[in-house]
Amino acid sequence: MEKIVSLCKRKGFIFQSSGIYGGINGCWDFGPLGVELKRNLKNDWWYNFVQTRDDMVGLDASIITHPQVWVASGHVENFHDMLVDCKDCRKRFRQDHLETERCPDCGGELTEPKAFNSMLRTRLGVSDDSSVETYLRPETCQSIFVDFKEVYSSTRVRIPFGIAQIGKSFRNEVNPRNFIFRSREFEQMEIEFFCRLEEEDAWFDRWQADIWKWYLDLGIKESGLRWYEHPKESLAHYSKRTVDVEYEFPFGWGELQGLANRGTFDLTAHGAHSGKDLSFFDAEKNERFVPTVIEPSAGADRTTLAVLCDAYDEEEVSGETRVVMRFVPKLAPIKAAILPLVKKDGLAEIAEELEKKLRRKFNTYYDQAGAIGRRYRRQDEIGTPYCVCVDFETKENGTVTVRDRDTMEQTRVPMDELADYIGMRVSFERD
Numbered sequence: 040m041e042k043i044v045s046l047c048k049r050k051g052f053i054f055q056s057s058g059i060y061g062g063i064n065g066c067w068d069f070g071p072l073g074v075e076l077k078r079n080l081k082n083d084w085w086y087n088f089v090q091t092r093d094d095m096v097g098l099d100a101s102i103i104t105h106p107q108v109w110v111a112s113g114h115v116e117n118f119h120d121m122l123v124d125c126k127d128c129r130k131r132f133r134q135d136h137l138e139t140e141r142c143p144d145c146g147g148e149l150t151e152p153k154a155f156n157s158m159l160r161t162r163l164g165v166s167d168d169s170s171v172e173t174y175l176r177p178e179t180c181q182s183i184f185v186d187f188k189e190v191y192s193s194t195r196v197r198i199p200f201g202i203a204q205i206g207k208s209f210r211n212e213v214n215p216r217n218f219i220f221r222s223r224e225f226e227q228m229e230i231e232f233f234c235r236l237e238e239e240d241a242w243f244d245r246w247q248a249d250i251w252k253w254y255l256d257l258g259i260k261e262s263g264l265r266w267y268e269h270p271k272e273s274l275a276h277y278s279k280r281t282v283d284v285e286y287e288f289p290f291g292w293g294e295l296q297g298l299a300n301r302g303t304f305d306l307t308a309h310g311a312h313s314g315k316d317l318s319f320f321d322a323e324k325n326e327r328f329v330p331t332v333i334e335p336s337a338g339a340d341r342t343t344l345a346v347l348c349d350a351y352d353e354e355e356v357s358g359e360t361r362v363v364m365r366f367v368p369k370l371a372p373i374k375a376a377i378l379p380l381v382k383k384d385g386l387a388e389i390a391e392e393l394e395k396k397l398r399r400k401f402n403t404y405y406d407q408a409g410a411i412g413r414r415y416r417r418q419d420e421i422g423t424p425y426c427v428c429v430d431f432e433t434k435e436n437g438t439v440t441v442r443d444r445d446t447m448e449q450t451r452v453p454m455d456e457l458a459d460y461i462g463m464r465v466s467f468e469r470d
């Protein structure tokens with residue numbers, strides 16, 4: 040884990056937020072490469088689960104909502120962590136994260152648990168008496184329920200269908216830890232899929248299969264993934280069934296995504312609380328009902344961390360250690376590096392011109408500094424799948440070498456075919 044954290048900082052993937060002020064606990068910044076990686080991941084999710092399906096639509100709702108949303112959802116009453124303090128060293132822990140009844144750090148005696156609401160509060164408005172207290176959303180899904188009617192009456196969707204949203208969520212986690220795994224500000228990728236009660240199990244199974252396949256398509260090794268079924272007695276207040284996808288991080292197994300059958304809990308609660316009818320009218324069957332909800336709820340940051348951990352590789356090449364980030368090409372921050380073999384003899388000019396042309400199609404990087412072997416290594420370390428070298432033969436016949444990051448094999452490709460040659464290999468498109 041230390042190697043990954045250090046590579047992320049050194050190469051500009053992820054660093055501590057507000058670092059020059061000593062950092063702020065539980066908040067992270069995605070640097071130039073990190074933002075590309077995470078954006079590719081979110082775009083791939085959107086492409087897979089929204090754009091290429093005919094039973095899904097998208098939403099981008101506000102982070103700050105009416106405070107009653109969180110009363111109706113049960114968060115004001117139930118979104119608590121039980122906290123205990125060590126009477127000796129004063130450290131604070133989440134009770135459900137403890138494996139012993141005494142302090143895991145010093146062995147001291149713990150206090151009785153106290154409930155602590157994890158929602159981040161804020162105030163809207165400027166005057167003391169008219170400002171309203173509300174929350175930064177702790178999950179993206181509630182606005183999907185609140186907007187359910189707006190969506191289905193403004194589009195032609197019919198049940199079964201789903202609404203997807205990607206966006207920031209905030210939780211005042213007691214112990215943010217394990218790098219970006221548990222932070223206080225993070226991004227979720229959530230789907231609420233509305234179906235009929237009699238089809239709930241079939242849709243649950245279908246989503247379970249679709250989610251699993253998505254992780255494999257991200258290049259994550261199947262041996263590093265597993266399902267965890269929540270025992271009935273520990274289910275959240277809204278859930279009829281929950282299974283989690285877990286990944287084996289260097290610090291142990293951790294949840295990447297939850298898949299829950301939320302039944303009719305949320306639409307019923309918001310309907311009752313707002314006084315608005317949130318049922319669905321099926322005109323064909325002339326029937327009104329509150330749909331059942333299957334919810335795949337994933338974290339973009341945790342998945343990015345899983346991708347980083349899974350991609351990290353070290354190997355011996357000619358007596359040196361080669362560090363390679365083996366990202367699947369569609370996720371790699373930079374798709375191709377364009378490298379003139381030497382700066383002189385007009386090679387740099389050809390390479391620069393080529394890079395300018397290619398950058399309109401996908402992310403590229405131009406590098407002419409240092410020995411070619413070093414430049415290849417720099418790209419390996421950030422997971423660039425293709426290195427294009429402009430050499431003397433280029434001047435003769437217009438071909439360049441394309442070096443594959445994983446096999447290190449080189450193929451000669453005509454320059455005018457390069458955009459297609461690389462473009463095809465780095466796109467989201469599936470068969």
Ligand code: ATP
Binds near residue numbers: 221296
């Ligand atoms: P945990 O038990 O680890 O606290 P959770 O079960 O509360 O997570 P959910 O409410 O199911 O998480 O949220 C859905 C997803 O959002 C999680 O699977 C995870 O990927 C992501 N997520 C939740 N909390 C955090 C956090 N503090 N930091 C980063 N990602 C998070």
